[in-house]
Amino acid sequence: MNYVKVNDPRIGRTDKNEVFVVASACIKHFENWRKTIRSGIANGSCCAALRMDDGSIRFGNSRGAGETAISSGVHSINHAEIHAVKSTGGQSFMPFLYVDLIPCVHCQTYLEQNLVVEHDRDELDITVFYQFDTAEEMSRVHALSEAVQIQYLSDLLGL
Numbered sequence: 820m821n822y823v824k825v826n827d828p829r830i831g832r833t834d835k836n837e838v839f840v841v842a843s844a845c846i847k848h849f850e851n852w853r854k855t856i857r858s859g860i861a862n863g864s865c866c867a868a869l870r871m872d873d874g875s876i877r878f879g880n881s882r883g884a885g886e887t888a889i890s891s892g893v894h895s896i897n898h899a900e901i902h903a904v905k906s907t908g909g910q911s912f913m914p915f916l917y918v919d920l921i922p923c924v925h926c927q928t929y930l931e932q933n934l935v936v937e938h939d940r941d942e943l944d945i946t947v948f949y950q951f952d953t954a955e956e957m958s959r960v961h962a963l964s965e966a967v968q969i970q971y972l973s974d975l976l977g978l
């Protein structure tokens with residue numbers, strides 16, 4: 820498993836574009852929750868997204884909120900990346916995951932079990948891209964407008 824911050828200069832152009840598509844979709848999805856629906860999603864709530872093999876994007880949030888949580892009644896998952904992986908319902912997805920905050924040790928163990936073992940992939944084939952090192956930085960950026968958050972991401976990626 821590779822954990823790579825989105826401003827890492829080793830990220831190639833194709834991967835940068837892919838990260839931008841998924842991470843900006845994550846920002847837009849949760850901005851709606853954070854500022855309109857207001858269902859427990861706050862600036863300090865970590866968000867995650869991954870792309871399915873069919874091209875669709877699934878989301879997860881540290882408050883367990885999202886379309887899957889609403890339909891299934893699951894509200895006990897308090898780590899965004901775990902929620903995102905569970906929201907796939909076992910369907911296959913591309914071997915990369917976007918998450919706002921660098922995954923905690925607990926989540927790293929979970930991802931090794933569920934992205935590597937369950938999907939029978941080589942550990943090094945899977946990359947977790949993250950944007951923030953600290954919850955404080957994440958909260959500060961989440962408080963900005965959607966357009967500014969997307970620009971912040973774009974700047975980090977060097978697009």
Ligand SMILES: [Zn+2]
Pocket residue numbers: 898899922923924925926927
């Ligand atoms: Zn975690």
